[in-house]
Amino acid sequence: QSALTQPRSVSGSPGQSVAISCTGTSSDVGGSVFVSWYQHHPGKAPRLMIYDVSQRPSGVPDRFSGSKSGNTASLTISGLQAEDEADYYCCSYAGTYTHVVFGGGTKLTVL
Amino acid sequence: EVQLVESGGGLVQPGGSLRLSCAASGFTFSDHYMDWVRQAPGKGLEWVARSRNKVNSYTTQYAASVLGRFTISRDDSQNSLYLQMNSLKTEDTAVYYCARDHGGNWNYDYWGQGTLVTVSS
Numbered sequence: 001q002s003a004l005t006q007p008r009s010v011s012g013s014p015g016q017s018v019a020i021s022c023t024g025t026s027s028d029v030g031g032s033v034f035v036s037w038y039q040h041h042p043g044k045a046p047r048l049m050i051y052d053v054s055q056r057p058s059g060v061p062d063r064f065s066g067s068k069s070g071n072t073a074s075l076t077i078s079g080l081q082a083e084d085e086a087d088y089y090c091c092s093y094a095g096t097y098t099h100v101v102f103g104g105g106t107k108l109t110v111l
Numbered sequence: 112e113v114q115l116v117e118s119g120g121g122l123v124q125p126g127g128s129l130r131l132s133c134a135a136s137g138f139t140f141s142d143h144y145m146d147w148v149r150q151a152p153g154k155g156l157e158w159v160a161r162s163r164n165k166v167n168s169y170t171t172q173y174a175a176s177v178l179g180r181f182t183i184s185r186d187d188s189q190n191s192l193y194l195q196m197n198s199l200k201t202e203d204t205a206v207y208y209c210a211r212d213h214g215g216n217w218n219y220d221y222w223g224q225g226t227l228v229t230v231s232s
Contacts, residue, residue, distance in 0.1 A: 036218040038156075044224060045115070046156075046208070051218035089156050093217040099172055100217045102148075104155035 003101035004029065004090055011109040017078040020106045022090030023071060028101050030071035034093035037066055037075045040105075041086045049088075050075060077108070085110045113137040113221045115209045120226030127199050131226060133192040133209030138221075141165055141187040144212035146219065147194050149205035149228075159183075159207070162192060163215075177203075199230045 005023040012018040022029065022037075029035055037050040048057050050066035053073065063079045073092070077084055090103040119131040133145070144167075147159040160183040161172040171183050182195040192209055206225040213220035 034216045034218060038219070038222075045222040046210075046219070047222075048213065048218060048220045051213060051220075052216065057213075057220060091156070091217070091219075099161070099174070100158045102156040102158065 003094070003098075004092060004103035006088075006090060006103040006106045008104070009107045009109065011111055012077075012080045013111045014080050014082065016080050017076060018080060018108065020075045020077075020088050020090075020108070022073040022075070022092075022103050024073075024092055024094075024101070025071055028092040028094040028098075029068065029073050029090075031095075032093040035066070035068060035073045036091045037064075037073075038089045038091065039084075039086045040089060046089070080110050082110050084108060113211070115211065115221055115223035117207060117209050117223045117226035120207065120228045122229045122231065123199055124232050125199060125201055125230055127230070128195070128197045129199065129228060131194040131196065131207055131209075131228070133194075133223060135190045135192065135209075135211075138211070140185075140190040144215055145185060145192045146210045146212060147183060147192075148208045148210050148219070148222075149203075150208070150225075151202070151205040154205075156208075157205075160194065161212075196228070199228075201230050204228060204230045 038046040040046040054066040094101045163170045180198045208225045209223040210219040211221040
């Protein structure tokens, strides 16, 4: 069982928006500014999409945005495109003992 | 172009050992913290270990699940990261990824494609 809870799957049609939630505790998501999101196409290297809760690395489309409220972080993808279909993982710093925790992953299907 | 290429995975019996390597290129390897992250079949990602840079005395950190069995190390002259895995258990079966930390804040801006480790008799 992963430390952070994500929905197993979400789906949307091209052009629509979807949000993926990531729920933790006050020891990780709720107490950290170091929350990140990764896109993973199976067999390929994961890709950083969001870091520090809401920052976008260069090269990531502005259709991807991140936010946090309390112990839950969210990744929102607007204007869905076929190439967005992938697995998405959240990640949070979790203190000096546990260090870092990941979510179990969410499979995004573009209908 | 930043590249991370893992190697050394394979099939090993429980109790055995394996050494993974990660060859880095396209950036100043010595400046960065480097981590190993794994993904067991059908499961999510799990952080394994960290190697800080020379400025931070190459200090290391480990997940509780591998502490005492795995050792992370690096050779900045070879732009390489390693993971020595001893006393392997079936639950260590996973794809192991090498990942570069973005600024020391537990955000990973580059990953390799991974190497599969299978622990089975």
